[in-house]
Amino acid sequence: MINKNILFPVLALGVFGACSDNACDPVPAKAGVHISVPADIDISGLRDGSLTFYNISSGESLSTPCGAGLSVETMVQPGVYNISYSATVTLANGVEAALRGQIAGVQITPGGASTTLSTFAAVDTDDLxxxxxxxxxxxxxxxxxxxxxxxxxxxxxxxxxxxxxxxxxxxxxxxxxxxxxxxxxxxxxxxxxxxxxxxxxxxxxxxxxxxxxxxxxxxxxxxxxxxxxxxxxxxxxxxxxxxxxxxxxxxxxxxxxxxxxxxxxxxxxxxxxxxxxxxxxxxxxxxxxxxxxxxxxxxxxxxxxxxxxxxxxxxxxxxxxxxxxxxxxxxxxxxxxxxxxxxxxxxxxxxxxxxxxxxxxxxxxxxxxxxxxxxxxxxxxxxxxxxxxxxxxxxxxxxxxxxxxGTAAGIDGKPASTQTYDGVMPK
Amino acid sequence: MTAAAMVAQAKAEIAPALIACDTLANSTASVTLRLPALSPWLQGASLSAISAGYADESFDKAPQSAFGKGARKGFFDAETYLKTSRATITGHASYTNGKRRGIEGCEVSDPALIYPYLTADTIGGDMNTECYRFGGSYASSFGGGKWIYGAELHYRALQEYRQRDPRPKNTVGQLDFALSFGRKLDDYFVVVGGDAYKYSQSGSISFVSDLGAVKVHHLTGLGTQYNRFAGSNREVNFSGWRRGVTLAIWPSTVGAFASVGYHCLTLGKVLKSLNNLPSNRVVDNQVEAEAGWRAGAWSVSASADYNHRSGIDNIFGDPAGNVYPELFSLANYKASHISASAKGAWRHMFATGRLTLAGSLSYVGHKETYTGSAAVRQARLTWLRPGISASYAGNLGRKFILEASADARASFVPDSSLDGIGADADYFGRLYMRDFDIAAGRSVDAALAASLLYVLKGDYALGLRLSYRHTAMSQAIHGNAFGAALTFKF
Known part of the structure; x- marks a missing residue:
């Protein structure tokens, strides 16, 4: 009888089963980014590169300086990221330009991920x-x-x-x-x-x-x-x-x-x-x-x-x-x-x-x-x-x-009293 | 002295089972006596009560922001504990209506259960609350008393809402069921039981003011949030179920008792406005054990409880086509909670009454971690909690019975630390830091309660119960709680 009484809870435990979270532990994962530079840009003039990983789940950003490097590996929490790149480049005509790139929705799984980020030189349109x-x-x-x-x-x-x-x-x-x-x-x-x-x-x-x-x-x-x-x-x-x-x-x-x-x-x-x-x-x-x-x-x-x-x-x-x-x-x-x-x-x-x-x-x-x-x-x-x-x-x-x-700045009709150049910088 | 002998003495010398029904002494076996098959040992005699009253608790500042600065409520409550020659039957029904005050960082109900996945905004406020409960249990035996069994069913319906912006409206339903069987071996019962509950909560937040809406946030623990879904996702659902088994040994009269139980809870959160997106889930495992000795006039016990909670954030890909594809899940939140307690209770029966003294000492360790953020956030707290209580119930003249109790508790924190949250934290991070600082401070509280029962006839009595509790916490937080209730017992 004792055996039966002991057996029952053991069986019951088996029936109910322990609860498992079936989720990955959030250990940092390796994120590899290869920066693709337009063919007409001489990469020897590249400097001050920086990658920014924006985790869209947490809203946090992590910036990684990468100098003149075009292949970057860093450790980040697994998640979905918007990755942006910026650097300064000296063009063939001697003009300095900003080299930028962005890629959205990069999935960095717990096993890591790598991606290629295409860049472009910012062009001044010389217009309005x-x-x-x-x-x-x-x-x-x-x-x-x-x-x-x-x-x-x-x-x-x-x-x-x-x-x-x-x-x-x-x-x-x-x-x-x-x-x-x-x-x-x-x-x-x-x-x-x-x-x-x-x-x-x-x-x-x-x-x-x-x-x-x-x-x-x-x-x-x-x-x-x-x-x-x-x-x-x-x-x-x-x-x-x-x-x-x-x-x-x-x-x-x-x-x-x-x-x-x-x-x-x-x-x-x-x-x-x-x-x-x-x-x-x-x-x-x-x-x-x-x-x-x-x-x-x-x-x-x-x-x-x-x-x-x-x-x-x-x-x-x-x-x-x-x-x-x-x-x-x-x-x-x-x-x-x-x-x-x-x-x-x-x-x-x-x-x-x-x-x-x-x-x-x-x-x-x-x-x-x-x-x-x-x-x-x-x-x-x-x-x-x-x-x-x-x-x-x-x-x-x-x-x-x-x-x-100086007209109404809100539904209460209270007039605007400040003057700014851009909504923030006061005149 | 056995329960039966106690009742016999009580009936012979003083009225009523009112005095024989000592529940304080049972507190040393609170885990074991949860099994419905053991409900015949909960009280020494039948007793039913109908009460209506009012209770008000208020703090200067919310001890924990999600729970607010206290509550006031009116209540109606009916409960019965009925022993017949064949069975022990319990039943209860209650209705409470009131207001929880000064809630911050939580717009959903049952924050302790669904933590860390609270839905919140930066305004908060009071919350009207209305709760219905009913349930009952049945316990009996067969085979000449060699076998005992019991079953229990409870239902809770809760509605909480606010009538000014932001306007949360939460509806909760919870159905509990427990079943247990026991076999008598010599003077002991070996009892095994299973229990489960099904839980659901539906919540929404609306804004009607001309001043507009604020962002609704979905928190993920230690002041973090699921930033991606912050904003206008104002409708959520929580659903889950808890199940468990308990194995116990219980003396038929006096002797040792012990129990060990395992429970697990799985509960998911869904954002309804994003095609029922399953954003997070909680997995909670709990093991608890209790062992003690129950004599006629005293009992002692030691208990331990280990609880581990995982909070899982589901990570989604690009929402093309209005559907968020689930990529993987991360157990970003982890909490472990361990407690060990020693309790003792002693009861003395006078010719005209009963005196019960009880004491306890608990050690509680709590650690929670959120690893989903760039800087890992971690909180650790250790509490040492002594407590004493005394209660007296006895005749006061021929027509009155006085019940009085006093208790005092303290909480000391020998060790605490909070890492990963700085002064640059956002609103919810700062709120968490504030809560932590209060929890990491000392607190003491003392309570007095008294009720005077007028014996109408036989075992019928009508009484008034008054209670008061004062709490003093760190950061000069004080709380006062008053209660008054009219009771009819029979």
Whole structure:
């Protein structure tokens, strides 16, 4: 009898079984990175290399200096990493340039992993840059969202006059918060776009002097007449105007302000910047005329969307913009929702944002503004332009127009009282 | 003195089984007596009680931020312990409604159970809480008393919520079941039992204020978080089950008792808004043992408990197609908790009452580590915890029975260390450091409780119970707890 009484718990233990975690111990794993340098760059001029491993699970970064080395091995915690590289290189013409590269979603398993990271020399386009994006809009005193006072500012960061004629403003087709396996995947060669508006002119009609900016508004009117929490955009240089086919959503045209030439927009009503900032915005010099572009650069992208109800094949038709035409691009997202950059790292290695969570009501009355590096001898700000929007932009700051006009900086109507160059650096 | 003799004496000299029902002395065998087949030894006589009351506990600062600064609650409770000639039956049902105050770094319920995978924000606040419990057990014997058996079933439903932003709403369901059998060998029963519970919690956090929302964070232990999913993933589910076996030896009258048990818990966390993404899971293994001696008027025991908890973070690849492919799992969080205790209780029966004295001394060692961050975070704590208690129950005149108890406990920390978290830690890291500093400090508490029962007729009594506890902790934290309840016993 005793034996039976002892036997039972032993059997029971066997039936229940001990709980095992079936997981790997998080001992550091070997991460090997081979840095691939473009063939036209002499690697003997390479120096000050640095690799940064960003663990997307923990949010922690680890930087490893690698000098002139092109094969680097380091120990990191297993995980999924965004790996970025930066170095200084002396080009054949003697000019020093930044060599950069980034690769996202590298899986470093407990057994280790190795990857190849392609780099590119940062190219100065010697053209206008985007200095500010005000996509969030304002709120009315009732708390309702107010549309129409969004704007984009372009800035001449060069030392010479730049003509804005023919410069195209575009919006990315894809969201930075939603990623699919797109077919075809053109990200290495093109930016997929869903809106294109071009500054008119014959080539020398719209000069922008060094340190000057262009204000491009959605609706170039004094918005305070409609929403006392908004501000005046009637002095804008351009506005984008849409002939809406939807009576409920019509645009307002200020005849005193020149309209951009609308090449294409995905909507038949009115185009507004994504007011949560989930897209990328850029400027491009398109070397072909409108008709040729619209007929030759349209394509259909296919992907699978998985929901709780199953997986569904989807497709979208949009336009592609070759990377070499892109003058500047700024990836925007929401801190909590960001998944990817919708362009190659050669164009933008980072992203900027307004608000911290999706639908953040604090985002209104805020903009992203390019950082000022220094003030030039002529007093003009020299803006940061490293093709990394995370580093180049001050995120979630007061828009310059609100600062300058001293208008409402929030729904409470309290006016902005500080003046800054870039949302942070005081004047 | 046997329980039966004690009851006989009690009935002869003083009222009521009220006095014979001494549960304090049973505290020395708290692990062993968990087996439902041994429920006939829990009390010396039948007793049922219906209570309604109010309790309020408040601290200057939260001793542990996830648990808050105390709670106030109103409650209704009914319990019965019924001995018949054939069986021992227990039952209980309760409802509590109140508010937990000043919670930080936790917007989910049952933080101790699901730790380290709390869901949190940087605001926190009070939490309304409403809990229903009911259950019961049945124990009997057959074969002329050579075989004993018992079964137990309990259910708990909990709802916690807040009516200002952030607005968590958590719903918990837990079903416990235990079954045990024993065989009498000479004067001892050898008892084996199995127990299990199924647990589920559904939680969501909403924001309705015009001021907007803040990020919701999914913590991973020692102030770390799953940064990738911080933000708007506000709906979570926890589900898991615990199972275990216990083997015990129990004297039919007096003598040695011993038990050893093993339990394991597996519990997973799912982020509902990401296509039910299984982000983390907990695996918890526990071994506990107890041995002692039970005499008629006294009992002593020694017990030990070892608990090991693994916290596993699932690592996911590129979420193309709205689905996160699971790549591998890392046991980033590890906690081991060991305790050893010695307890003793002594009971003396007077002609008009009962006096029970009890004492205990515990050693507790706790170590937890998070290795998923660049700098390994580790906390170690050792506590030494002495405690004494005394209770008296006796007649006060012909119509009244007085029950009074006093206890005092202290906690000393001979050794503690915290590594890997610095002053540059984020909000949750700093919160953890604050909690650690409090836990690493000394604390003492003392409690008094008294109830006056008016004997209505026979074994019926109506009474009022009042209680007070004062706690003094490091960092000048003080806590006071008051309780008042009206009780009808029969």
């Amino acid at each position: 840059i985007i200095s500010e994006l005000f996509f969030t809009g304002t709120l009315q005193t009732s708390g309702n969202q107010y549309n129409g006072d969004q704007y984009i500012k372009l800035y001449n960061n060069t030392g010479h006059t730049v003509y804005a004629d023919g410069l195209t403003i575009f919006e990315s087709q894809f969201l930075t918060t939603q990623k699919f396996n797109y077919t075809p995947d053109l990200i290495a060669s093109d930016v997929s776009v869903d809106a294109l508006y071009t500054i008119p002119g014959s080539g020398t009609d719209y000069p922008v002097e060094p340190g000057e900016e262009l204000l491009i508004a959605d609706i170039a009117i004094d918005h305070r007449e409609i929403n006392r929490n908004s501000f005046d955009l009637s002095h804008a240089d351009f506005e984008w105007y849409d002939q809406s086919s939807t009576p409920a959503y019509t645009d307002i045209d200020n005849p005193a302000v020149e309209n951009l030439d609308k090449w294409y927009c995905y909507t038949l009503s009115i185009w507004q910047l994504h007011n949560r900032g989930l897209k990328a915005y850029g400027i491009a010099r398109i070397p072909v005329d409108k008709d040729e572009y619209l007929s030759g650069y349209r394509y259909t992208v296919e992907y699978d969307q998985t929901t709780a109800a199953g997986t569904f094949p989807m497709s979208k038709t949009c336009y592609r913009l070759p990377n070499e035409w892109v003058v500047d691009i700024v990836n925007c997202s929401v801190e909590s929702e960001y998944l990817w950059n919708v362009c190659t790292p050669a164009l933008d290695m980072g992203w900027t944002h307004c608000g911290t969570v999706d639908g953040d009501k604090n985002r209104y009355f805020h903009a992203v503004r390019r950082k000022v590096l220094t003030l030039g001898a002529d007093g003009h700000p020299l803006l940061s332009d490293t093709n990394n929007s995370s580093q180049d932009f001050n995120s979630f700051v007061t828009p310059s127009e609100i600062e300058r006009q």
